[in-house]
Amino acid sequence: MTDSIAAPHKFRGHLVWLLKIVVALAFAAAAFFKLSGQPKMIEEFGKIGLGQGFRYLTGAIELVCAGLLLWPRTAFYGAVGLFCVCAGALIAQIGPLHGDLVHVFVLGGLTALAGWLSRPGVMRG
Numbered sequence: 001m002t003d004s005i006a007a008p009h010k011f012r013g014h015l016v017w018l019l020k021i022v023v024a025l026a027f028a029a030a031a032f033f034k035l036s037g038q039p040k041m042i043e044e045f046g047k048i049g050l051g052q053g054f055r056y057l058t059g060a061i062e063l064v065c066a067g068l069l070l071w072p073r074t075a076f077y078g079a080v081g082l083f084c085v086c087a088g089a090l091i092a093q094i095g096p097l098h099g100d101l102v103h104v105f106v107l108g109g110l111t112a113l114a115g116w117l118s119r120p121g122v123m124r125g
Contacts, residue, residue, distance in 0.1 A: 016117045020075060024066040025112050026107060027082055030067065034059030047096050061085060069114065079115030086111055 034041045034055050043057040062085055068078025086108035093099045 016114075019110065020069050020114050020118070023079075023107070023110050024069045027062045027069075027085070029067040031059040031062035044092075044097060045106065048092050049096060058085065058088070069118075072118075075118035076115055076120055079111055079118060082111045083108060083115060093118070 034045075041055055042052065044056075045052055048054065061081060065078045065081035065085070068074040069082065071078070084103055090101070090104045090108070093101050093104055
């Protein structure tokens, strides 16, 4: 009887980890492109107008927060940081980049879900 009750919780835990790994990998890949100086990233951050130092800062924030997302004690805070990066990307896409908004909403939604599922016990009510 207890095995059938514990199974859904274990499966849910695996799904949460899978979600956090996918989100962390997506942001780590984005950070790699920014920090390695890919021409597309240099061009996009040039259009934004905040300088190439902002590209390095954004990449570093993505990399650190992706790592925080994978550590259980800091997963919520990593998700909050990554969600803030998504909010900045949304502003950049609406403003100077005039780009595709779908990836911002999808990644932002997945990041928000990972944060919600990883929130500290104090915030669970």
